[in-house]
Amino acid sequence: MRDISSDTSLRDISIPGTHDSATHVLGNAAWIAANAAAFLAVLAASTVMAPVAGLGFARVRKIFQAQTLNIREQLDFGVRFLDLRINRSSSGFVMHHGPMPLFTELSEVLSDVAGFLADNPSETVLVCFKRENTDDALDVLRDLLAYLKPFEPMMFAQGRIPDLGEVRGRIVFVNRITLGASIPGAEDKCGIYLNFADNQTFTAEIEQNGARSLDVVVQDHYQPPADAISIKKADIFDAYASFSGGAFDMRMNFASANIPPAMPKSLNDLGAVVGTTPGTFAEAINPALPELMRQNKEGAGWITMMDYVGQFGAGNNEPVASAIAMNKQWERLSGGTGTLPIDHEIPQGKALFSPNGSWRAEFQADGNVVVYRNVDHFAMHASETYNQGATRAIFQSDGNFVIYSGDTPLASTGTKGLNADRLVMQDDGCLVIYAGENILWSSDMDTYVR
Template sequence: MALACAGVLLFSSCEKQDGMQPENSVLGSADSTHDAVAYSLTNWMSSVSSTVSLSQLSIPGTHDSGALYEPVSGTAKCQNLTIAQQLNAGVRFLDVRCRHIDNGFAIHHGAIYQNLNFADVRNACLAFLNANPTECIIMSIKEEHTPSNNTRTFEQTLDTYLRENPDKWYLGASVPALSQVRGKIVLLRRFSAAATPKGIDATAWLDNTTFDINTAAATLRVQDQYKVSDNAAKWTAMTQLFSAAKAAAPGRLYINYASGYKPGLFGIPNINTVANDINSRLSTFFGAQTTGHYGIVPMDFADANRSNLIVKTNY
């Protein structure tokens, strides 16, 4: 793949690929323009006013961000790009699924270990933020699979990671303005915590639906309909949330998952059948949009081209 010049993006397929690309093959320095605003996907937040709330942005994200491995094709892999490549391609929301094992976190998709640990994810984020201090990363952390051989809680293990770089984490319970979190990881917490505040509280997450989370500090609206029997119905749920996000006043954080799977033969999930269709619809939709805030869009098989279409609506 070739690096594009100004206004032309690197394209990578939204379909599942067998091989990984080298770290520097994903758009790292090419600029794009929209309404006379120039930006690079590596630091697109540098062109956003610091007074803007994260709730007022269109933010590319990834679902099951560390899921690059699967024993059976189409059943567990959700991304072609590594964490570092995702960030360089404009992604600013990571969905991190951690199995609690041996008092540490291993990255899983269901029962499948992804040959990646939480420290690897965190280190990739910190390296990116050190190189691009105008950016922030929203990180959703959820416990995955069965815990094993631990002497402390999931929260206590996370605390050990947080203490290693406390200045790099935003643990407030409210949705911050960009000025509060440049150079930081914003925690979105999908696990229970004894000590709070510990990130934006999303523990009231519902299964396979569109729902609201309302706490004293933050309000969220989430579409996470991941069991997809009908792609058209999934897309309708997504476009309804896009419309609500664009019309919303500042404050409520919208998270609109583009991911899902179709139950296959013997109940084996098929991820690609959903991703290929929904990602194509996303490209068409955002290619036709003008300035507006559409919320966080976690995708399967994210790429720089689709990320750019989302990012450009911020300008």
């Protein structure tokens, strides 16, 4: 994401994602040695799934495993959307796949994400939480928010789609648990809420906290019938072809699928016992994904969710790389140089971003112009023009940067007539007005003139 302009909305960016991201542990030798027996014991205790447990862990894991790369490896490979299935535990939260525990703490996964973002501050990672039990959804969400407290400074948790520059170096909280409207401060705490229809393609206007809503399209036909692989490919193709146009706030196309085990008719009926595994689907579908993505003739931003990233497909047929390549159109096309030329404005609700994406000068809806550090939303400097009716923030032809309410100036940099030629949001966090190489005004030294 480094070269994508910071004022590009996430809705317009092509984002590779992984489905059931934490299931990589099922292929880890140390994890198997420590947890395989307990995993099979949980399975054996299920009336429906007990016959499957008798197959032994080597076969059973193929039913439940959807990834081989660990979380950090997925992120290093280019994945920027993680699908985390969780259950409450005595220690807080643990990872699950459906009813099956993965004996891994959620905190381990989030620490990997935080470490990746510390090493790659130009990036953002969307982290989606879904509960895999029947506990009261509101209680789960409340407990999760408390659990996430240590990560709160680096988490974007509003129910809206941000621009990339707002969330570089940060986690974007996606919430598949419940809306949580009764939670105090829900508008800024409970994330982007997604309410999924089951096993189908759907479009929906989904209510968010704070009187917002998002228009969403999702293809998640995860149990296709009959000729399952061909039907799944057609589902993916049709989603890209049919829904790339239109003003959707979020588009998600799941390449993942899984035909679950069925009760065998005999001891030799292994096809029924094993079903059609995620790996079987991925081996057939992942190499075809780049060609399917080309049905997105509008160049719209899609989150493409995959199983077994990095395992099937190479070169031009590698789907993560193909998804990333869709973003060439956004590289520096709409700004991102950090410079506001003479006679240009910062639109209200938008920002001027530093070239490295670490800082922004945002003209807020409340009328305040604030310099923020993106990774933790720390405010370095402000114009103190909030709630005064400000409607414009313009770098005028006379070299003065002025914040207006209608025709009335509220604050300015006092640089009129000094031959100023540019306003720059710098990589060091300073908002600076230059005349050639001379600094006329800087947010780290100067205040606004009233």
